[in-house]
Amino acid sequence: MKPSDNPLQVLIIHGPNLNLLGKRETHIYGKTTLDDINQTLINLGSSLGFSIETFQSNTEGVLVERIQQAIGQIAGLIINPAAYTHTSIALRDAIVMLNVPVIEVHLSNIYKREAFRHHSMIADIATGQITGLGSTGYEVALIALAKLVLNKDYCQNI
Numbered sequence: 001m002k003p004s005d006n007p008l009q010v011l012i013i014h015g016p017n018l019n020l021l022g023k024r025e026t027h028i029y030g031k032t033t034l035d036d037i038n039q040t041l042i043n044l045g046s047s048l049g050f051s052i053e054t055f056q057s058n059t060e061g062v063l064v065e066r067i068q069q070a071i072g073q074i075a076g077l078i079i080n081p082a083a084y085t086h087t088s089i090a091l092r093d094a095i096v097m098l099n100v101p102v103i104e105v106h107l108s109n110i111y112k113r114e115a116f117r118h119h120s121m122i123a124d125i126a127t128g129q130i131t132g133l134g135s136t137g138y139e140v141a142l143i144a145l146a147k148l149v150l151n152k153d154y155c156q157n158i
Helices: 034-048 060-069 082-086 089-096 136-150
Strands: 008-014 050-056 076-080 102-106 128-131
Touching (some): 008 060, 034 050, 034 136, 060 089, 076 089, 102 136
Parallel strands (some): 008 050
């Protein structure tokens, strides 16, 4: 597919501690760095006709503010809220205001981990959730988002 001259904007948000991917708990999160994930998503997004913006913060309020700034500006959101998955009503409230497809991503399978990780404050407002596929989960999310936003099947083009 040839990207359009004005590609749709997709925001990808990474929550706390994801800036340390590849260094922290590699037995759980793998050795792929956040920069590696972001570059893969930028390249894939371009092939799907999207302009990708990635954003990471360890601070809840900063994440909320970035989501608020995206209102009316993006075609879709992919978010790994990380630890805020289980605690942040503020992130949830900001995401609801977007009115675009939202895919929640987790590198590890949160349902196979500690009991406190089994509940997501985002899951019931997200369009979908991908958990346990490592960094590939982000790519799957972006392909799914392309299908949702553009109502096309891009799997054959990848």
